Amino acid sequence: MRLNKYIAHSGLTSRRKADDLVKNGNVRINGATTYELGYDVKQGDVVEVNGSVIENQEKMEYVLLNKPVGYITSVQDDKGRPVAGDLVTDTTARLFPVGRLDYNTSGLLLLTNDGNLAYRLTHPKHQVTKTYRALVAGILTRGEIAVLSRGVDIGGFVTSPAQVTVIKEAKRSTLVEIKIHEGKNRQVRKMFAAVGHNVQELQRTAIGNLQLGRTKEGHYRKLKREEIEYLKSL
Numbered sequence: 001m002r003l004n005k006y007i008a009h010s011g012l013t014s015r016r017k018a019d020d021l022v023k024n025g026n027v028r029i030n031g032a033t034t035y036e037l038g039y040d041v042k043q044g045d046v047v048e049v050n051g052s053v054i055e056n057q058e059k060m061e062y063v064l065l066n067k068p069v070g071y072i073t074s075v076q077d078d079k080g081r082p083v084a085g086d087l088v089t090d091t092t093a094r095l096f097p098v099g100r101l102d103y104n105t106s107g108l109l110l111l112t113n114d115g116n117l118a119y120r121l122t123h124p125k126h127q128v129t130k131t132y133r134a135l136v137a138g139i140l141t142r143g144e145i146a147v148l149s150r151g152v153d154i155g156g157f158v159t160s161p162a163q164v165t166v167i168k169e170a171k172r173s174t175l176v177e178i179k180i181h182e183g184k185n186r187q188v189r190k191m192f193a194a195v196g197h198n199v200q201e202l203q204r205t206a207i208g209n210l211q212l213g214r215t216k217e218g219h220y221r222k223l224k225r226e227e228i229e230y231l232k233s234l
Helices: 004-009 016-025 116-122 143-149 187-194 227-233
Strands: 025-029 045-051 060-067 108-112 130-137 163-169 174-178 199-207 221-222
Touching: 004 016, 004 025, 004 045, 060 227, 108 116, 116 227, 130 187, 143 163, 143 187, 174 187, 187 199
Parallel strands: 108 199
Antiparallel strands: 025 045, 060 108, 060 221, 130 174, 130 199, 163 174
């Protein structure tokens, strides 16, 4: 959305006066002053006018989706693969996924048109906890759990400490719950690979205290008001 339209939709002023605010250096985007009148406000952009964050007053929608394996976390795909957002069918809003779940990972995915909330939930400085259940090959040793808990090098990046809990052991696999607050590409898979265990199945079950619960795979629900307020408080 063009910057002057975004400012106008916040109820602050008209589009014409919004352009004047930009020209005068009163507008910042993601912490930096902008003089670009034609700037296109994107998902995750934080827009400030005279030091205060503003929000587009377009009706905000918040959806919790249980993403199946075989869907990509994107608005569209040039390879023709199924897109997670296509599963949400009863809205005319342009919803964006918050963060990512890779093609072979299922579970809790938030979608919204609230760019400021998406930014807050995904920015590393806010350290929002994500909980996953991973079925990994082999039996995890106490030493390997300790390595994962302290942080592990996943190829030029050392992860922050994680909470790792073994749920169930079988002869050739282990079901594990792992909690992290970062969101590097394929991070959980890379963490287990770093200690010698390939992930066979991976599901995200929670973001903060927001639980996937009984939402069936491929289904979704609108968030309750108290859940939205909780996410905004993180």
